[in-house]
Amino acid sequence: xxxxxxxxxxxxxxxxxxxxxxxxxxxxxxxxxxxxxxxxxxxxxxxxxxxxxxxxxxxxxxxxxxxxxxxxxxxxxxxxxxxxxxxxxxxxxxxxxxxxxxxxxxxxxxxxxxxxxxxxxxxxxxxxxxxxxxxxxxxxxxxxxxxxxxxxxxxxxxxxxxxxxxxxxxxxxxxxxxxxxxxxxxxxxxxxxxxxxxxxxxxxxxxxxxxxxxxxxxxxxxxxxxxxxxxxxxxxxxxxxxxxxxxxxxxxxxxxxxxxxxxxxx
Amino acid sequence: xxxxxxxxxxxxxxxxxxxxxxxxxxxxxxxxxxxxxxxxxxxxxxxxxxxxxxxxxxxxxxxxxxxxxxxxxxxxxxxxxxxxxxxxxxxxxxxxxxxxxxxxxxxxxxxxxxxxxxxxxxxxxxxxxxxxxxxxxxxxxxxxxxxxxxxxxxxxxxxxxxxxxxxxxxxxxxxxxxxxxxxxxxxxxxxxxxxxxxxxxxxxxxxxxxxxxxxxxxxxxxxxxxxxxxxxxxxxxxxxxxxxxxxxxxxxxxxx
Numbered sequence: 042x043x044x045x046x047x048x049x050x051x052x053x054x055x056x057x058x059x060x061x062x063x064x065x066x067x068x069x070x071x072x073x074x075x076x077x078x079x080x081x082x083x084x085x086x087x088x089x090x091x092x093x094x095x096x097x098x099x100x101x102x103x104x105x106x107x108x109x110x111x112x113x114x115x116x117x118x119x120x121x122x123x124x125x126x127x128x129x130x131x132x133x134x135x136x137x138x139x140x141x142x143x144x145x146x147x148x149x150x151x152x153x154x155x156x157x158x159x160x161x162x163x164x165x166x167x168x169x170x171x172x173x174x175x176x177x178x179x180x181x182x183x184x185x186x187x188x189x190x191x192x193x194x195x196x197x198x199x200x201x202x203x204x205x206x207x208x209x210x211x212x213x214x215x216x217x218x219x220x221x222x223x224x225x226x227x228x229x230x231x232x233x234x235x236x237x238x239x240x241x242x243x244x245x246x247x248x249x250x251x252x253x254x255x256x257x258x259x260x261x262x263x264x265x266x267x268x269x270x271x272x273x274x275x276x277x278x279x280x281x282x283x284x285x286x287x288x289x290x291x292x293x294x295x296x297x298x299x300x301x302x303x304x305x306x307x
Numbered sequence: 308x309x310x311x312x313x314x315x316x317x318x319x320x321x322x323x324x325x326x327x328x329x330x331x332x333x334x335x336x337x338x339x340x341x342x343x344x345x346x347x348x349x350x351x352x353x354x355x356x357x358x359x360x361x362x363x364x365x366x367x368x369x370x371x372x373x374x375x376x377x378x379x380x381x382x383x384x385x386x387x388x389x390x391x392x393x394x395x396x397x398x399x400x401x402x403x404x405x406x407x408x409x410x411x412x413x414x415x416x417x418x419x420x421x422x423x424x425x426x427x428x429x430x431x432x433x434x435x436x437x438x439x440x441x442x443x444x445x446x447x448x449x450x451x452x453x454x455x456x457x458x459x460x461x462x463x464x465x466x467x468x469x470x471x472x473x474x475x476x477x478x479x480x481x482x483x484x485x486x487x488x489x490x491x492x493x494x495x496x497x498x499x500x501x502x503x504x505x506x507x508x509x510x511x512x513x514x515x516x517x518x519x520x521x522x523x524x525x526x527x528x529x530x531x532x533x534x535x536x537x538x539x540x541x542x543x544x545x546x547x548x549x550x551x552x553x554x555x556x557x558x559x560x561x562x563x
Contacts, residue, residue, distance in 0.1 A: 091402045093562045116404040123395030131325045143317035144403040146310070172328060188399070 042105070044069050044196055044228050045090065049099035052085050059085040061252040062099065067196070067230060072222055074243035075232040076278065081249040083232035084124060087198050090230075091121050104195045117146070120189030124200040124232075128184050130174030134165055137173060138188055145192035159187040162224075163217055179210025183217055190221065197221075199231040203238060215242060236274035246274075250282035314405050318413025322420050333424050336380065340425065343372045344432055357497050361529045369429060369438050370522035371495035376425040377454055378489060378515055381418045381461035383482050385469030388414065388561070392473075398562045408555035411463060415551065418462030419455030426454045433526075440526045449536075450525045456543050457518040461489075463550040470557035494519050499533060514546045 043066040050063040060082040067073045075083045088094035090103055092112040101108045104118035128137050138156040147155055160169045163183040173181060182202060189197060202218070203211040219242065221227050233239055239246055240260050247257040256263055256277070264272045267280040326333065344365065351357060352364040359367035391397045400410050430447075433440045441447075465482070472478050490496075492506060493515040499507055510516045521539035524532040534542075 088398075088563070093398060093401055093559070113404050116402055119402065121399060121402040123398045125393070125395035125398070127395030127399050129321070129325075129396060131328060132321060133328075136321060136324055140317055140321050141399070141403065144314055144400070144405045146404060 042069075043067060044071075045101070045103050045230065047090070047099065047101040050086070050089060050096055050101050051098045052082075052089055052094065053097045058252050060089065060096075063254055065247050065254065065257065067228055069195075070222075070226050070228055072218075072229045072231070072242055072244045074239040074246040075230065075249060076234065076236070076239050076246050076274070077232075077249035077282075078234050080251075081234075082252040083249055084200055085252075086249075087121075087200050087230070087232060091119055091198055092116060117192075118195045120192070120194035120197040122182075122185045122189045122197075122199045122202060124204060126181065128173045128176075128181050128188070130172065133170050133172055134160060134176070134184050135169040137184060138191060141188045142191045147192050155191055159191055162220075163187040164213070177210065178206050179213050182206065182210070182214050186214070186217065186221070190225070190227070193225070195228060197227050197229045199229060201232055201234070203233070203235065211238070218242060236278065240274050248278055248281050256281040311406060311409050314409045315413045315416060318410070319416035319420060322417035326420070326424070332421075336376070336421075336425065337428050339379065340372050340376050340428055340432060343375070344369065344436060348372070348436075357501065359498065360531060362527060363438075365436060366438050366527055367498075367523070367530075368496065369433055369436075369440070370526045371519050373426060373429040373450075373454070373526075374457060374493075374515055374519045374522055375490055375495050376429070377422045377457045377518070378461050379486065380421050380425060381458040382465050382486050382489070384414065384418045384462035385465035385478050385482070386475060388466050388469040389473065389475050389478060392561045393475075397558075401559055401562045406555075407558055408551055411466060411551050411554040411558055412459075414466055415459035415463045415547070416455070418458040422454045422458030423451060426451055439528065441528055446525045450522060453518060453521045453525070453539070453543075456540070456547065457514070460514050460518075460543060460547045460550060463547060463554050466554045467550060467557060470554070470561055473561070489513060489515050494533070514543055517542045 045065070045067040047063050047065050050060060051058065052060045063086055065073075075086065077083055085094065089096050090101055090108060092108055092115050095109060103115045106114035106118070108115055135156060138159055139152065142152045142156055157169075160166050163186060165180060165184060165187065168176065168180060173184065176184065186199070186202070203214050206214065215238070218229065222229060231242065243260065245257065245259050246263060247254045248263070249255070256266065258266065260274065261270070263274070263277045264270050267277055269276065348365045348368045351368070355364070357364055388397070430440065468481055469478055472481060492509045493513050494510060495515065499510055499516070502510060517534065517539040520533045521536055523530045524536055524539075
């Protein structure tokens with residue numbers, strides 16, 4: 042059974058169709074990338090799948106539960122790392138984990154162990170009692186991923202997990218995501234607009250452009266699809282979207298958002 | 308039900324932990340009540356312009372200033388809600404299997420914890436200024452309950468406004484606009500009987516009036532209550548439940 046399946050999932054904001062008849066499915070244990078520039082509809086798609094935003098039309102099931110009629114069941118089975126900075130800087134790493142362990146119904150007797158394991162797993166063992174506002178951007182991201190994994194979700198949603206990170210911090214996050222997947226057999230849906238990231242991490246990709254999925258497959262298939270096995274994913278994107286990434290990067294609002302998020306991480 | 312309370316408490320506990328990590332806010336919060344009691348209260352006591360029965364004006368004013376501090380702390384609580392929305396914290400709360408109303412009550416209780424610090428400050432000031440307050444432990448406990456309830460009301464009102472206006476700039480304007488009318492259209496500074504009748508009507512619908520009345524009843528031995536305590540409590544609880552129901556409806560919109 043597919044752990045996530047969408048059927049013509051659509052969201053409109055007034056005249057703008059942010060997500061247009063999206064049909065994707067994820068298998069257990071898969072690392073799936075939703076690729077596209079800012080404004081392509083990736084975040085809107087994720088918000089619908091994690092029950093924060095009702096679809097205008099279409100349906101989806103997550104872990105077998107409908108995202109509209111069984112929201113509480115969906116929420117129980119997912120983890121979510123937003124694009125925006127979402128750890129609380131006024132609390133320690135340990136406390137940030139503690140509160141989410143409680144909100145996600147981790148059994149009381151196991152909370153302490155899970156939190157400590159999560160810190161250890163994400164390479165934050167010595168930093169548990171430090172206030173998060175003293176963390177580096179990469180540490181915050183790893184803490185946020187740890188927060189999303191405490192209740193052992195069947196499916197993890199990561200929205201631009203390396204946005205605003207320097208190359209070294211990005212690589213560390215990648216390594217931890219790869220380990221997470223290997224050790225917990227986690228199914229991960231990640232959005233990104235970094236081609237190298239998608240190429241390195243994802244089993245399969247869907248390329249989004251202006252709300253629509255324009256191509257889907259393994260990175261190798263997508264490259265073969267344009268008749269050039271040595272193509273970079275940039276070239277793949279350009280081929281399917283009919284424009285360059287540069288042109289599609291979004292306007293002032295997206296740029297401001299990206300910069301601001303990146304700034305907060307520092 | 309026990310899970311519901313457990314999650315509400317989990318959110319409130321984080322607020323207490325934040326205060327422990329950085330208590331500077333508690334210290335800055337001392338200044339305003341000190342000014343009101345030490346300057347405003349002392350001067351008006353000399354004037355004897357406001358009839359307060361058997362109580363001195365300073366005595367009359369002390370519970371009023373506690374209620375005022377609680378209002379001022381709680382009414383700007385929406386700012387932190389908007390801040391948590393600008394970060395992704397609200398999104399993460401909403402993607403967890405926590406009832407929306409538990410998230411709202413968690414925030415309300417968090418404001419209540421901050422309100423408790425104000426109660427401590429006022430009791431210390433009362434001793435320093437020689438205000439005769441009731442030291443009966445049950446009365447003090449009841450004061451704390453009313454302080455938490457009051458903070459919960461005004462912070463939930465603040466949350467509702469935050470959900471409607473959505474930006475910090477607009478919120479600041481509305482917060483300022485709201486605070487003074489709530490304060491002046493209450494019995495915090497003067498008895499209701501002194502107000503013109505139209506204002507008396509408004510003050511009867513103002514939850515702050517019931518908070519002040521309850522705090523005076525509990526703190527001052529010689530105070531003639533406007534309403535029975537149970538009515539103060541019932542009116543405030545009703546307001547809180549209505550606001551929380553609205554808040555629980557609006558809060559998820561913040562993440563859209």
